[in-house]
Every structure is written in structure tokens, then in C-alpha cells.
Amino acid sequence: MRDFTVPGTATHGWVLLRGDYFLKRRRVVFLFVAPTVLFLAVFVLYPVLFNIWLSLTDAKLLQDTPSFVWLDNYRKLLSSAVFPRYLRNTVVWTAFSVVGQLLLGFGLALLINRTNMGFGTAFRSFLLIPYVVPVVALALVTKWLMNGDYGIVSTWLQNLGLIGHRQSPLALPGSAMAVLIIINVWRSYPFPMLIYWAALKGIDKELYEAASVDGAGRFQSLLHITLPHLKDTTLVLAVLRIVWTATYFDLIWMVTGGGPAGSTTHLPIMIYQASFGTFQTGYAASISVVLGILLFIAVAFYVRKSVAPED
Amino acid sequence: MNAWISKKAGRLLNQFGVWLLALFVLALVSFPLLWMALSSLKPAVELFKTPPTILPKNTSLDWYREAFGDSTVVRYSLNSLIVAVSTMIIDVVLGTLGAYGLARFRYPGRRAIIVSVLSAYCIPPIMLMTPLYRIIAGLGLNSSYLGVIIGHVTVTFPFCIWILVSFFKRIPSEIEEAAGVDGASIFTIFYRIDLPLCLPGVLSTGIMAFILSWNEYLLASVLVSSDTMKTLTVGLANYISSTEINWGVIMALGTATTIPVIILFTAIQKYFVEGLTAGAIKG
Numbered sequence: 144m145r146d147f148t149v150p151g152t153a154t155h156g157w158v159l160l161r162g163d164y165f166l167k168r169r170r171v172v173f174l175f176v177a178p179t180v181l182f183l184a185v186f187v188l189y190p191v192l193f194n195i196w197l198s199l200t201d202a203k204l205l206q207d208t209p210s211f212v213w214l215d216n217y218r219k220l221l222s223s224a225v226f227p228r229y230l231r232n233t234v235v236w237t238a239f240s241v242v243g244q245l246l247l248g249f250g251l252a253l254l255i256n257r258t259n260m261g262f263g264t265a266f267r268s269f270l271l272i273p274y275v276v277p278v279v280a281l282a283l284v285t286k287w288l289m290n291g292d293y294g295i296v297s298t299w300l301q302n303l304g305l306i307g308h309r310q311s312p313l314a315l316p317g318s319a320m321a322v323l324i325i326i327n328v329w330r331s332y333p334f335p336m337l338i339y340w341a342a343l344k345g346i347d348k349e350l351y352e353a354a355s356v357d358g359a360g361r362f363q364s365l366l367h368i369t370l371p372h373l374k375d376t377t378l379v380l381a382v383l384r385i386v387w388t389a390t391y392f393d394l395i396w397m398v399t400g401g402g403p404a405g406s407t408t409h410l411p412i413m414i415y416q417a418s419f420g421t422f423q424t425g426y427a428a429s430i431s432v433v434l435g436i437l438l439f440i441a442v443a444f445y446v447r448k449s450v451a452p453e454d
Numbered sequence: 455m456n457a458w459i460s461k462k463a464g465r466l467l468n469q470f471g472v473w474l475l476a477l478f479v480l481a482l483v484s485f486p487l488l489w490m491a492l493s494s495l496k497p498a499v500e501l502f503k504t505p506p507t508i509l510p511k512n513t514s515l516d517w518y519r520e521a522f523g524d525s526t527v528v529r530y531s532l533n534s535l536i537v538a539v540s541t542m543i544i545d546v547v548l549g550t551l552g553a554y555g556l557a558r559f560r561y562p563g564r565r566a567i568i569v570s571v572l573s574a575y576c577i578p579p580i581m582l583m584t585p586l587y588r589i590i591a592g593l594g595l596n597s598s599y600l601g602v603i604i605g606h607v608t609v610t611f612p613f614c615i616w617i618l619v620s621f622f623k624r625i626p627s628e629i630e631e632a633a634g635v636d637g638a639s640i641f642t643i644f645y646r647i648d649l650p651l652c653l654p655g656v657l658s659t660g661i662m663a664f665i666l667s668w669n670e671y672l673l674a675s676v677l678v679s680s681d682t683m684k685t686l687t688v689g690l691a692n693y694i695s696s697t698e699i700n701w702g703v704i705m706a707l708g709t710a711t712t713i714p715v716i717i718l719f720t721a722i723q724k725y726f727v728e729g730l731t732a733g734a735i736k737g
Contacts, residue, residue, distance in 0.1 A: 171640045171641075172555055172559045172561055174551075175551045175552065175554050175555030175559075175644075176551075176552055176555035176556065176567060178548045178551060178552060179548060179549075179551070179552030179555070179556075179567065179571070179615060180567060180570075182548060182607075182611060183567075183570055183571065183574055183612075186586075186589075186604065186607070186608040187570075187574045187577060187582070187608065187612070188570075189585075189589075190582050190585035190586055190589065190608075191577065191581070191582075191585070193585040193588070193589070194581065194582075194584060194585045197584065197585065197588075202588075204587075251479065254472070254475060254476065254479070257472060266476060266480075267727075268720060268723050269480065269483065269484075270479070270483060271719070271723055271727075272483065272487070272716055272719070273483060274719075275665050275669070275715050275716065275719040276487065276712055276715070276716075277668070277669040277687060277708075277711050277712055277715060278669060278671060278687075279669075279671055279687040279690050279691050279708070279711070280490065280690075280708035280709075280711050280712045281486065282691070282694075283490075283690065283691075283693075283694055283704050283705070283708045284486050284487075284489060284490040284493075284705070284708060285486070286694060287489075287490070287493060287701055287704070287705065288486065288489060290701075292502075292504060293501070293502050293503070293504060293506055293701070294506070295489065295506045295508075298504070298505050298506055302505075329482075329483075329486070334730075337727060337730060337731060338730075338731065340731075341731035383576075386576055386578070387578065390578035390579075390580050390581065391578070391580075392579070392580045392672055393671045393672055396672075397671070397691050397694070400695075411578075411580040414580055414581075414583070414584070415580070415583070418583065418584050418587075419676065424584055424588070427584050428584050428585070431580065431581045431584065434581070435581055442573060442576045445572075445576065446569055446572045446573055446576070449572060450565070450568055450569060450572060
């Protein structure tokens with residue numbers, strides 16, 4: 144990291160180098176950063192605070208003057224019959240998706256790290272594609288693949304006798320979530336793969352050579368050199384992906400809409416339904432605050448780990 | 455001699471295994487996309503056949519003709535394009551300035567801003583949806599381009615600035631210092647030296663912002679109620695919830711929405727990989 148910091152030149156937190164020139168920067172720097180700060184304040188910080196305030200009111204979607212109800216929304220949420228079930232769905236969806244994408248991402252990182260042949264870069268580029276495929280396209284093709292009458296995957300499953308004739312796995316409470324998790328792993332493994340791949344390249348090659356001289360096999364090297372080196376990376380990745388997966392709405396909404404019979408409804412779907420299904424803005428806000436609190440600790444951990452100490 | 459042969463054979467077998475695994479992975483990754491594209495090229499007789507056939511006997515572009523013969527689809531595409539390009543421009547202009555200010559100077563409050571950017575990056579759209587809806591409606595921007603653009607900048611900007619900071623940090627400061635001594639102003643240094651050096655990174659971040667906005671569904675669906683202002687993703691998602699599902703047209707539109715994204719991403723992915731692996735995690 145090359146920054147302007149030179150030991151002994153910092154006064155009052157400012158770095159002064161070569162007199163006048165850097166003194167002048169002091170005023171001008173605000174012109175660079177001000178738009179960012181302003182934007183974050185207006186469109187991120189304010190909505191978050193506004194959301195907390197809304198959660199304490201009885202706001203409706205198209206009503207301008209909500210009144211304060213304090214913790215009524217929270218009481219209603221915590222005593223609601225469906226909340227424990229949807230919370231459990233959220234945990235299942237998040238846990239399997241995250242474990243799946245980290246394992247797949249790690250495996251593929253090992254693979255692209257080994258393929259040093261000419262096709263290595265092309266192979267890596269290809270594996271990154273799911274990262275940018277529009278979720279709507281993925282959701283639509285999922286529904287088509289799983290279509291009970293014409294879908295190819297459904298046909299395969301029907302031929303194997305796993306599901307009934309003309310049935311779709313998306314129509315069964317047991318398998319709908321499984322399909323969603325598999326599709327979600329398909330679209331989200333590239334990010335962990337990339338990060339693991341970068342981390343693998345950062346491990347000193349000499350360690351492996353030394354281990355090999357000492358007679359360690361490939362598997363032992365993986366166990367005793369690679370895995371310990373990836374511990375921090377895995378921790379940070381897991382936190383980040385837990386936050387994004389637990390709050391991820393689009394895929395489930397477009398493929399099953401939370402069905403069948405609420406078996407794939409997780410908290411984000413619940414927020415959406417409260418907000419735009421029954422127009423209870425205040426109630427929706429309280430669900431997202433609860434979800435936010437559950438995830439806040441994770442975010443704090445990620446931010447602390449990711450901001451370089453010199454920043 | 456025997457040992458040498460078995461070692462060589464073992465290595466070949468190993469190599470073969472890696473290739474086989476790579477092929478298997480390629481097949482798994484391409485399967486849904488390939489199936490979407492193949493389905494979009496099958497005429498109705500083949501598309502709705504039980505059991506389904508893998509490869510089309512006859513290919514036709516009829517579904518594409520039908521899809522883009524519909525003027526609302528053309529309108530949706532245009533809306534998506536306008537929103538994504540505007541989001542990209544705003545993200546790049548604000549992001550470049552902000553990232554430069556964060557990567558290049560030290561001042562009180564800098565760390566707080568970095569922490570805010572990173573925290574904002576972690577705030578998911580579903581949590582911003584309800585308050586943003588009220589804010590945008592309160593500003594009278596419901597169903598307007600500006601409303602959706604604000605929504606999209608909100609969810610893409612923290613990512614963009616985070617990646618851009620990592621690009622600006624990589625420029626050696628000696629270059630600027632030399633220019634600074636020669637009496638160049640900060641803005642001159644910024645756009646004459648740093649910006650050109652970071653141009654590939656800045657452009658690829660812009661393209662990434664374009665892709666994120668082009669793909670975005672939740673906020674676009676919530677912030678727009680009038681049919682003519684819908685983006686392509688929202689319009690496409692609505693096809694599936696309508697009573698009569700036209701699978702051929704849907705597969706054609708899905709393919710047409712995905713192809714530009716894959717082309718753009720392939721063009722920039724080298725820089726994207728650099729930016730992400732440098733900026734995303736310092737574990």
C-alpha cells in the first residue's frame with residue numbers, strides 16, 4: 144500500500160509533504176469526498192434510520208401521516224405463528240447456500256490453480272459467467288427446466304421415479320427449497336472461487352516444496368498447508384455471503400414466490416409481502432430491522448476485518 | 455525403468471483426471487444457459503414435446519421475431535438501457551472522485567468514511583426497499599427514470615467506490631509528487647495523471663455498474679408502477695406470472711437479456727478480477 148504517509152510528517156492527522164502543495168490539498172480534498180459523503184448520508188444512512196422509525200409506527204403504504212405505536216409491530220412479529228417457520232426457512236436457505244458455494248468455490252479455485260495450461264485463463268473466465276447472468280433469466284430457465292410437462296430436468300426426475308408423472312419438483316414443499324438452493328449455489332460460487340484463488344496464489348510455493356521433500360503427499364499438503372492458510376479468508380467470506388444470502392430476495396421470489404404453501408418463504412419474502420402485499424409498511428420495516436439486527440454483528444465483523452489497519 | 459513408467463503414467467492419468475473434471479464443470483455451468491438458448495431456437499412443435507429432445511432438428515428465430523415485434527418489449531429494453539447508462543455515468547463520476555479522495559489523501563474522518571462505504575456495501579436492497587419507496591414517492595419520482603436511477607445508484611455505488619479505491623491505491627505516489635512540485639493543481643494531477651493511469655479500472659467499474667443496473671429487479675419493480683416505464687427484468691418477470699406463459703418468447707428474451715451482459719463482462723473481467731481480489735477481502 145503506497146500512501147502519502149511518511150513517518151514524522153503527520154500533524155493533527157494531516158500529512159504534510161513539501162510544504163505548500165500538500166497544505167493546499169486540505170481544502171480541495173473535500174471537493175472529492177463531499178459527493179460521496181452526501182450521497183451515503185441521503186440515500187443510505189437516512190433510509191436506514193427512516194426504516195427504524197417506520198418500524199415504530201403504523202405506517203401504511205399509501206398513507207402519509209402514520210402514528211407512533213412503539214413496539215407493537217415487533218410484538219406482532221414475534222408472536223406471529225409463521226415467524227418461527229419463516230426464520231427456519233431463512234436459516235436453511237442461508238446455511239446450505241453458503242456452505243455449498245464456499246465448497247464449490249474452493250474446489251474450483253483448486254482446479255483453476257492447477258490448470259496452468261493455455262486454456263487456464265479462458266476456463267477461469269468461463270467459470271465467472273454465472274456471477275453476471277441476470278437473475279430473471281436464471282429464474283425463468285429454472286422454471287422451464289422444472290416444468291412438469293416439458294421440462295427436461297423434471298422429465299429426468301420423473302423417469303427415475305423420484306417424482307410423479309407430470310409433476311414438478313418446484314410444486315412439492317420438500318424439494319422446492321432444495322432446487323432453489325442448488326440454483327443459488329450455481330449463481331453464487333464465482334465470488335468465493337475468485338477470492339479463494341487469489342488466496343491460494345498468495346501461499347508461498349516453497350512451503351509445498353519443503354513438504355514434498357519431507358515426503359508429504361498432495362492430500363497432506365492440502366490439509367496442513369493450504370487449509371490453515373485459508374482460515375481467515377473463509378471466515379470473512381462466510382460472513383459476507385451469509386449477509387447477502389439471508390437477505391437475498393429475487394431468486395426465490397421469481398421462481399416460487401415463497402410457495403408451495405410457504406415452504407420457501409424466508410424473511411425477505413415476508414418483508415416484501417408485508418410491504419406490497421398487505422401494505423403494512425410499518426410492520427415490514429420491523430421485520431427488516433429484526434433481520435438487520437441478526438446480521439449486524441456479522442457486518443461489523445466483516446468491516447473490521449476488511450478495513451486495512453493503515454486506513 | 456518400471457518405476458519411471460508408472461510415475462509417468464500416473465502423471466498422465468492425473469492430467470487426464472483434471473481435464474475430465476474441468477469438462478464436467480464446464481458442462482454443469484453451461485447447462486442452464488445452453489438450454490435457454492437452445493429452447494429459444496426450437497420451433498413450437500419441438501419445444502412442447504414430451505419427452506423433450508435435446509438438440510433442435512430445425513432452428514428458427516421465430517420466437518425472437520415475436521418477442522421484439524412487440525413494441526412494449528422494445529420499450530422495456532430502451533428503459534433498461536437508459537437507466538443502466540445513467541447509473542453507470544453517475545457511479546463513475548461520483549465514484550472516481552470519492553475513491554481518489556479516499557485513496558490519495560489523509561485527513562480526519564477518512565477512516566469513518568471508508569467504514570461507512572463498506573457498511574453501505576453490506577446493506578441489502580430488501581432493507582432499503584421500504585424506505586426508498588417512500589422517499590422516491592415523496593419526491594414525486596415514482597415511475598420516473600430518475601427514481602429508478604436513484605435506486606440503482608444507491609445499491610451499486612458502494613461496490614463501485616470500493617473497487618475504485620483499490621485501483622487508485624496502486625498508482626505509485628511518486629509520480630504525483632513530481633507533478634505537484636512542478637506546480638500542477640490537484641485537479642490537473644487528478645485528470646492528467648491518475649485518471650489516465652486508472653482508466654481501464656475506471657471503465658471496467660463503469661461496465662460492472664451497467665451490468666448490475668441492467669440485471670437489477672427488486673427496486674426497479676417496486677419503484678415503477680406504470681407499465682411503459684418498466685425495465686426489461688421487471689417486464690420479463692411479469693411474463694412468468696401471467697396466466698398464459700409463452701415459453702418460447704420467454705426463452706428468447708432471457709437469452710437476449712443475458713448475451714450483452716456476458717459479452718460486456720468477458721471484455722472487462724481481467725480488470726474486474728484484479729479489482730475484486732485486491733479490494734474485496736484483506737483477510
